[in-house]
Amino acid sequence: MKRTYSYLIIVLTIYAAFTVLFTIFPRSTFSELEKRELATFPKLTLDSLAKGLFTSSVSYWFSDSEPYRDKFMAMSMLFSDNTKLRIGHNTAQSNIKFHAADSKTLAESPDLMAENQEIDEYNNEVNANANAKVAHHGIIIAGEGNNVRALMAYGGAEEGGVAYANACNEYQKAFPNAKVYCMLVPTAGEFYCPDAAKEATKSELPTIKAIHERLNDSVKVVNAYSALAAHVKEPIYLRTDHHWAPLGAFYAAQAFARVAGVPFKDLKSYTKKVVHNFVGTMYGFSKDISVKNAPEDFVYFIPNGVTYTTSYIHYKSNEKYQVISEGPKVAGEFFYTYPDGSGGAYSTFMGGDAKITHVNTSTKNGRRLLIIKDSFGNAIPGYLFYSFEDIHVVDFRYFAKNMKNYVRDNNITDILMFSEIFRAYASGRELIGYLTQPDGTFNGLKDSKGSDNEKGKSQRRKRR
């Protein structure tokens, strides 16, 4: 009997402690791990109650906004990590072979870059032999220890991205007096997928090529692919985030400047800044603890010797990432600063996506650039302050104005259509819509597939 009671006292005490913790302690509102706002308590309406939406939303809210959510999740990931068999755990490190290739690359040849219709296939010479596994959301975890890379699996077909190519063509037609460029950026998986995981993803190059082929001759192609491929041994992609690294954006911006025929300074004209101990979005997506255990440096570059002023028009969006309101034009800093260890360091550039940015520089050459981009593009404009006198940055998921008016009012001379390949694959129609929508359209984002934070999910949808 004594034994029964001791069992009951211990188990019931712990159970009661959990009950108190989950019902009384303050609830979490933001997940640093998943980089998203957590669910809030739902509104009660008769309709939502009758359809069972209210009750299911309450259950969802309760388990989404748990006190100490990230701590519990880290614990569950630790558990998942320990269900794997660790054979040769320590030897895996030495399996990664770094080849010292001495290729003369396309990117270093300006003539070829100008006529860049041909893109060579890329062969992984960096970590082809690394260990690999597939984690949550189909994310490929390559390598071990400090070299872990989390890669998004690409499932897109060659024929994809038609709408995006059409959008580029439509923009060229709509703005005959401006130069329109198209730059498509592959993700890290294209360059760093180990041979062992090749079956879990597809090459992004066929889609990029197919989009290029659909472009009118008057749309100028910027070959970011080769520019990046030439520098794969440098940290041009973040290992723990779905974005590229600012260094990768530098080489892409360089390629763009060549095609656009504008001045461009090398990295000596920049001050290097570092956010240490950065762990990006892929930890939350992959739910794999090895990503957390491999923090990296987030390195970015601030231009010297050029003065510039930055102003923003901020957008507010609803939980479906649709624009609901537009703010006034306000002054701000182009580069935000983040402390070491901050997982949001990629927002260094302009502080995020949901805004229109206008940078006015001391460069006077009559060239005014509009960049229409997704979040990969955030890292580009900081390298172009020497190249253009005005730079406008629009995120193609958040835009409530009329594009024709915007281009006309700001005397835009160059338009860079920029996207990484996942986003280009699924986007395009909203871009065409911007050409005709009236100023102040706040529901124009129905076709967009949500923010970058949902990238893992949308990528999974495509695989299906």
Add this chain to the structure above:
Amino acid sequence: MVFSDLFFLFVFIPAFALCYLLATFIDKKYLSDNLKQVNTCKNWTLVVYSLIFYAWGEPVYVFLMLFSVLVNFLVGRFIDSQQDEKKRKTALVIGLVCNISIIAIFKYLGFLAQILIDLGIPISRPNIALPIGISFYTFQAISYIMDVYRRVSPAQKRYRDLLLYISMFPQLIAGPIVRYETIASEINNRHVTAQDFADGSFRFLVGLGKKVIMANQLSIISSQFLSDGINSMSTSGAWIGCAAFMLQIYFDFSGYSDMAIGMGRCMGFHFKENFNHPYCCETITDYWRRWHISLGSFFRDYVYIPMGGNRRHQALNIGVVWALTGLWHGASWNFVIWGLYFGVIVLFEKYILLPYIKPKTPKFLLHIYSLMVLFVAKGTFYFVDFGELKIFLTSLFGFADVKFDFISQAAIFDHFWLWVVAILFCMPIREQACKLTTRFCNGNVAIEQNIFTVARIVTAVVILVLSVALLVGATNNPFLYTRF
């Protein structure tokens, strides 16, 4: 609401427990005397919470359930009040027709309409959502009127108490199908000792662990291959995915039954066991005596035996039972095929395997044969879409373009210990561990009991903490069987 939901665990259960304790106190102190135990408050509490539990997922269909119980209550009362066999039988038939009509309309009408449409008859397909748990509670209602008709149990005199039997939240939405006779006496007369409560709560936690720690993790593997990876399925992927699904569905469903039995026990109800290590079976006939026992015995007692059992046209009886078993699992052709597949296998075993092959065959070969049969069955069970089922079966039998791929290898090694633990817990290792401990203690009861207690405490705490951690952020993890 599902059991493996933090809201259920840490809001519903504590709130219910407090009210139920209070009700127990009132019943004991003010309503009962030495001669008669009264459960009025307790039963009301249980009924009210059961209705909240059901309405949480089905705020409208809860009225359908109330209506269904009312019909069965009236039928039961009528049967009980009549002595004339003919009238009793007529009332029973009316009751059965009502129950079967409810389930037919809400579960099978869409399927039937689709069949007619496929045959070229132009009708519109009704869009009726399946009420959660309707297959379970309708079967319990049938069990009630059948037991009253057969005079196994007297009819319930209070609507509330019949509602309690049918809607009781531990077994409402995914079984086990508790027979009326099993708990009829406990509705108004039940006791809970500390030992009952300890056993019940431990059973509940074991079930929680089976669901959250085992089934949810295994479901990641199974859906990786069987749903996400269906278009590029390799032969190894089909096997790994199906093995994961086989384990997942066992831990999922038996976990739910454990939680139901455990909660029932905590309140003084004794439900019958629903599983008995089904994957240790030697034949498929044996398997069905170990898997979802409450469903098998329902069909045996209420369909198979009334049809004549093994006394006349046994093959027909078996065929009917298995077609019904298939249909019960879902209104789609794959479940019908799945049921008939088992029917054919059971007939094969009855006439060929059991009398001629089994006596001469080693046990492990029989076991492998059973697992192979189950492999195909579980696959058929998984795929509602015939195109996908075809891809699965062709891949399973080696006709896939790719025979072996890296992902399947990774699925084994990355979840290695999960596989090991899952396979171990399909076998009666707890019983074996107890036996070993007893032998080890060599008659020293005190030491033996101490070991058991410590093991039990550690197991319970580990399961509880780990399950909570795994459930935070896992916002969608319904039990598979709640869709039947």
